[in-house]
Amino acid sequence: MRTTKIGAVLVALLVVASMGVAAFGAGPSTFESTQEEVAPGDVDQADEVYVYESGDAVLVYEEDHSDDPDAQALAGSFGLETQTGLMHALYTADFSEMDEDGAEELGMTGDMSMHMTPDVVASSADLTFYDMEDSEDLETFDFSADIEQTSSSASSNIDFTFVESTDNWVEQEQSVDLEATTETTATTFSSSGTMTAETGNEMAAQEFGGMELRLTQDGDSYDLEVSEERTVYQPQAWESEEAAKQSLEDQYRQQAIMLGGQVDVTLESHSFDDSGQMPTVDLEYTVRFDGIQTQVQEMIAAELQNDPELDLDQNEAQALADRLASLEIDEVYLSAEASGTQVNAEWNVEFSNYDEVVLGVVEIADSLDDVDDELADQFDEMQAVIEAQQAADLVQTTEMSLYAGERPDETFVEFSASMDTQNWGTYVSELEDRGVEQFAAETQFTMDAELVGDELQLTYDFESSEEAMLEQALAELETAIENDPYADDEMLTAIENFREADFEIAAMSMSATDEEMEFEAAMSFDDMTALDGVPFETDDGETITGVHAETEDGVTTFYITLEDYVGENADEAEVREKDQVGPDTEVHLPGEWDRDFPSIDEEAVQSYLEQVQDSESSSGIDTTTVLVGVAIVGGLFIAYRKFS
Numbered sequence: 001m002r003t004t005k006i007g008a009v010l011v012a013l014l015v016v017a018s019m020g021v022a023a024f025g026a027g028p029s030t031f032e033s034t035q036e037e038v039a040p041g042d043v044d045q046a047d048e049v050y051v052y053e054s055g056d057a058v059l060v061y062e063e064d065h066s067d068d069p070d071a072q073a074l075a076g077s078f079g080l081e082t083q084t085g086l087m088h089a090l091y092t093a094d095f096s097e098m099d100e101d102g103a104e105e106l107g108m109t110g111d112m113s114m115h116m117t118p119d120v121v122a123s124s125a126d127l128t129f130y131d132m133e134d135s136e137d138l139e140t141f142d143f144s145a146d147i148e149q150t151s152s153s154a155s156s157n158i159d160f161t162f163v164e165s166t167d168n169w170v171e172q173e174q175s176v177d178l179e180a181t182t183e184t185t186a187t188t189f190s191s192s193g194t195m196t197a198e199t200g201n202e203m204a205a206q207e208f209g210g211m212e213l214r215l216t217q218d219g220d221s222y223d224l225e226v227s228e229e230r231t232v233y234q235p236q237a238w239e240s241e242e243a244a245k246q247s248l249e250d251q252y253r254q255q256a257i258m259l260g261g262q263v264d265v266t267l268e269s270h271s272f273d274d275s276g277q278m279p280t281v282d283l284e285y286t287v288r289f290d291g292i293q294t295q296v297q298e299m300i301a302a303e304l305q306n307d308p309e310l311d312l313d314q315n316e317a318q319a320l321a322d323r324l325a326s327l328e329i330d331e332v333y334l335s336a337e338a339s340g341t342q343v344n345a346e347w348n349v350e351f352s353n354y355d356e357v358v359l360g361v362v363e364i365a366d367s368l369d370d371v372d373d374e375l376a377d378q379f380d381e382m383q384a385v386i387e388a389q390q391a392a393d394l395v396q397t398t399e400m401s402l403y404a405g406e407r408p409d410e411t412f413v414e415f416s417a418s419m420d421t422q423n424w425g426t427y428v429s430e431l432e433d434r435g436v437e438q439f440a441a442e443t444q445f446t447m448d449a450e451l452v453g454d455e456l457q458l459t460y461d462f463e464s465s466e467e468a469m470l471e472q473a474l475a476e477l478e479t480a481i482e483n484d485p486y487a488d489d490e491m492l493t494a495i496e497n498f499r500e501a502d503f504e505i506a507a508m509s510m511s512a513t514d515e516e517m518e519f520e521a522a523m524s525f526d527d528m529t530a531l532d533g534v535p536f537e538t539d540d541g542e543t544i545t546g547v548h549a550e551t552e553d554g555v556t557t558f559y560i561t562l563e564d565y566v567g568e569n570a571d572e573a574e575v576r577e578k579d580q581v582g583p584d585t586e587v588h589l590p591g592e593w594d595r596d597f598p599s600i601d602e603e604a605v606q607s608y609l610e611q612v613q614d615s616e617s618s619s620g621i622d623t624t625t626v627l628v629g630v631a632i633v634g635g636l637f638i639a640y641r642k643f644s
Helices: 002-019 102-106 202-206 241-258 292-306 314-324 354-367 373-392 424-433 469-482 489-500 602-615 623-643
Strands: 048-051 057-064 074-081 086-094 108-116 120-130 138-149 154-165 174-184 188-198 210-218 221-231 262-273 280-290 328-339 342-352 395-407 410-422 442-452 455-465 503-512 516-525 543-552 555-563 586-588
Touching (some): 086 602, 241 262, 292 314, 314 354, 354 373, 373 424, 410 424, 516 602
Parallel strands (some): 048 586
Antiparallel strands (some): 108 120, 108 503, 154 410, 210 221, 221 280, 328 342, 503 516, 543 555
């Protein structure tokens, strides 16, 4: 399988990055509370140890990967230094040295990068996936997206086309062709559109008959106008005008009784036809409901006041009920008609005061006795967002089209959607005034994916930026932990330590060709020692201030730097008392050695971080994505701690 080689490469990278001081026995920390402690006798002994006059030391371990051709194909280095606050890894994989064709098994070429700062999360890629075994029947795949949200405007466009060769149980096309437009403001909602359903069977289409209805509201009254053709199964109930009116009154009276109101039915046109296979009746009539609004409000108020989970008196319950029942139906129009093998439908819906319903639901939820602080904050934020929309007179318009279905030999989907806004800049200002500006982070996102022959070509750019975005994500995480009865308080300590470490930037890039793959990642803290367990403490009290690894020709050499490993000017006997120094370990005392050890090139790493940051043209994801970024940064660190 293709994933076999991908997994082999990644596992090899993990092996190289994780061997480090795993055997050295780094003790557990907040980041790895489940790690088993390493007993002194289980600690791997170093191949060499180099001792400084100060008592500091560098332990050297060599791992031979000659029995693993995939790991042997890797070359590169890894480093972490608490003094510089840097972590850096750079590895390449030479596919020609693998047992199988690594490039073919990887199934991908191209470039990808991402970076994160306290205010930005961004990523970009230009990739080609080829020899896709699972897409042999895919004839067409084309996807594009362009989403932009700034402090002054917001818009989006998405297009998607999909055609797959399949053996379907249909003799001719069965499909849905739909077009719709939706417009929302802070107080109104409207939607209109058309739909054509191709049933592929005239008899099936004719079962839908024909129907046209319009519902409007006038204060406490509702008027329903209906024109319809029905297939009837009890002819005696519909063959005369009097019988038809009685049937309609019976039908709608039950609904009125349920809602505590009254109903009046006026039959304006009646035509009964029993000449076909099944009798049909054509009807035009109006139905007027009175007294429903008041009764609905009273029913809702009673339910709210009697709910044991709510703490509402009669006046509070009635006020909430009035708000929930304040939705006004300006118009609900729907028509459907069969024509041949098709059913054609059209609709138009217009509501007013729907914000009052939403705010009413928020108030009810906020009144629950057992609502936690995090959920209460979310309700407050939702209310602030709606109030900001009202103050800004925000208008959002969405247009959508969908054509999807089956033919005997294929399945297809064509979809497109676009969104635009009015008064967005004013809306963002109103959000900022209410302290919920995270709902309007500046984001940009573009993506194009297209199947060309048997290759899928994918490019994307995204960026999401907002002042103190990371801090907002950390605060959200803290709130979630504080409200989680099963969460460990040590996680709060870890977050605070992360905050004090003053994270600066993290970046990752990957490039793959037919011959090789290169992976590079780096991370920078202003004060890495503020992180819990840094400098790293081993179970026997040793302090690790740096870890480096170099892989070449199937061998990885690890360099573990320890502070005050032994006393000043220690002799060999004192050194050999350490658990990591065995009878076969070569001991090099001060003055007996002259060797340079690897270190992170600060200038080169900072240059790499700046290069990745500058090279991405960006677009967006929302604040939630920052949590993913935090997880990536934390994950790199946790992985290091766990395997070291």
